[in-house]
Amino acid sequence: MKRKFKIAAAALAAMAIFTACAGDKGVESGKLTVSTSINPVNQIVTIIGGDKVEVSRMVPAGSEAHDFEPTIRDMETLSKSKILFISGLGMEPWSDKAKETTGAKDLVTAELSSGMDLIALDDADHSDGEEDHGEYDPHVWLSLDGMVTMAENAEKALSAASPENAEYFRQNLEAFRNDVLELKGEYIPKFASYQGKAFVTGHAAFGYMCRELGLEQMSVEGPFQEGEPTPKKLEELISFAKENSIKTIFLEEQASPKVSETLAREVGASTETLNPLESEGDLLQTMKENYDKILKSME
Template sequence: MKKTMLATLTIVTALAMAGCGTANTANTSPQTDEGTSKIKVYTTLYPLEYAAKRIAGEYADVANIVPAGVEPHDFEPTAKDMVALSSADLFIYNGSGFEAWVDNAVKGMDKNKTTVVNTTEGLSLLEAAGGHDHDHGHEGEAAEAGHDDHKEGSGAQGHGEHKEGSEAQGHEEHKQDAAAATGSTEEHAHEHEHDHGGTDPHVWLDPTMLKAQAEKIKSALVEKDKAHADAYEKNYQQLAADLDQLDKDFADMVSKSSKKEFMVAHSAFAYLAKRYGLEQVAISGIDPADEPSPSEMKELVEHVKEHNISYVLFETLASPKVAEVIAKEAGVQTGTLNPLEGLTEEEAKAGKDYLSIMKDNLEMLRAALK
């Protein structure tokens, strides 16, 4: 996400202005049943908000700075957001280059007040898949056999010339749809590129990685609020048990599946693929707005046919148009695989959370891998 000098100035100015108002904000903090102020926690990503709320329980106010329904790749904080962040006791972010605005925000924070937690620091991160080379995620053995040793999958190879006859005619019939969905030029695919620092940020889609992030959150809460350390530890252990069970459920499902390859709208599922010995074929790179060219669309359609892929999976916060064109031309179904970068307003109202959506993802993959 490209930053401008104006955006940087807005952030710095907001933080400077906020310095005078921090004390008043703190005085209005909700009270616990023991009469002490709750600590304030801000997160930058829904899975981190979920983990922080589970661990903090009643002893902290946790809020995600990115509103429901907003694609986090496109988010830029307002001056009001920055004033709110300046009052935080804990600021928890994903890291790995996912939140392009965070570096500037952190520079202006009062480190004596706000503890900043980079939840991917020290974790083993994967390289970001390049846009349109259709990296497959990570190949490996069955789910039971050492998930962490799976090798990175190579990019999907070109499939040569299209067949003559009815298939070639079918491609021609959908050519205009494909061009419209991709913006019709090769160059358009790179107009919305974001800098993720060369690493894939979507660690939370591997439940064991979110568990590691949650442990960092727990440690930060304990350090900030030692009086409730036992509660934070207990709540963390309950969350860890839920994530362990989710991990087991995914491994069991994959072990019974006949396929190991699935096609997704953008390359968000490499950690999940590596964990369970699967192979993702991504329509776009790390950024869902980074769309394939018409020639790459043709290659993807041919890949779907040749590999007997039965679903093209898109997500909730980005446009499904490209995935729908590929599925239509290949004659297969579409479905939703949620990268959980954020909740939609409908999901939030329905009480959906990380665990329930990941279970929906499991069932969608079960169908796609048949």
């Protein structure tokens, strides 16, 4: 998928205005003011920050994260933030330029995927011939362990920016970690008898989930939704689905369903929706719903 970053000339001209706002930076109604990128980042920062942090999400629900272009209003909001929280690994190609454009020298970027055990991508997956997307699968939040690491990174950044609230952030982190561990304890045993089994989905977003659950994913599109597969790739998917008695082809809400629906018809399978959480959905509730759908498809 070709990704571009464009900032209107008016936004560049507004740099002086952004800089003039620096006196208000980081404080809104007594709260630490921060900006976030995509849905999972926004939710984690909101959970850990609680009522001590004013959070503004930049990439709106329903938007494709890789193609997002900040508006003038987004840039003004960012200029007043103490921290810009991103997931990293190529999910926010606009972030460095946005930070530079604000002229806000003390704006900190906190990358929540930092320190994770990453899944390397094949050459064909991280480059589409027009653009190099990076070496690693960026969908770290689709692992429960990944969510915890993201929350730990959020807590560190918030505590550094607002040390007087560090204990509050730590308590929120512990509560979130306990919720995640409870969900993990419920579902890891349920998948134990399906080790090595595969499911077919619209795009390859579920690598970290599969590693955690002991599953395998086959996908219509790569991790960056690079477009429709070649006829050869579609034939391979049809053969795989038939050979492995795949009964469900999963779609994602933001991926085109056309090829997945064609694949389902070819192999006599039904279709069901998985939510990769990139744009919307409550983190733990949606993970639970995804798990239940995958389990049902393997029964």
